[in-house]
Amino acid sequence: MSPARGxxxxxxxxxxGLTAIWVLLWGSFTPLTMVGGALVAVVVLTVFPLPAVTYxxxxHPLGVLRFAGRFAKDLVVASVQVSSLAFRFxxxxxxAVIAVPLKVPSDLGLTLTAEAVSLVPGSLIVEAxxxxxxxxxxxxxxxDAAGADRFRRDVLDLERRIVQAFGSPAERRAIKEPPT
Incomplete structure (x- = not known):
């Protein structure tokens, strides 16, 4: 595929994607919201051009299912943990603020991992x-340090599931390499 076509x-x-978000925000699937969303998307993409992101x-459907299932479980477990912390008088x-070096530091992988971590209650990205x-x-x-190590392993496991769901062959090979 040529670069211009890409x-x-x-x-x-x-x-x-922006049109779909517009329709979801309006809460009605009508021709007017579709056209309005498309117009807003064109204006936004013209005024605020996106940098090129190579994908x-x-x-991988099976990887997406694994990621989604485990992510849903993590959401429920973390919600219970945070609510129990909130009600302990x-x-x-x-x-703690924990540094987690990712195994596949591509822009898309870093962004998807950061978003997934931030969506789970009790954790928030401070810096990337x-x-x-x-x-x-x-x-x-x-x-303690053991808890920090456990969280670091959980984030790396989350990154592995994201790469297995959406990664390139090179990224999928990289997550299988032993840690350095």
Missing amino acids: RWRDRAIAAL AGRI GHVPRS DRERGVLYVHVLGVR
Whole structure:
């Protein structure tokens, strides 16, 4: 595929995504909301052009199912943990900021991992070092170094599931390499 054709394809996908978000925000699927969403998408993409993001991977349905199932479980478990911390009177929850060096520091992988981590209650991305591929995460309920190591392994496991769902062959090979 030529670079120009690839750019148009990427813009069309972004416009479709923005249009879908517009329709969802309005809460009605009508021709008027579709046309309005398409117009807003074209204006947004013209005024705020997106940087080129290369996506060499493909969607792996089984990996997406594994990611979605485990992500749903993580959401439920973390919600229960955070609510139990909130209702413990007289207890001051401990927290930590933990650096997590990712194994596959591509822009898309870093972004997807950071978004998934931030969506789980009790964790929040403080900073993302794009050049080194490191996420700095504020985490509730971490008491000691062992808890920090456990959280770091959980984030790397989440990254592995994301790469298995959406990664390129090179990224999928990289997550199978032993840690350095």
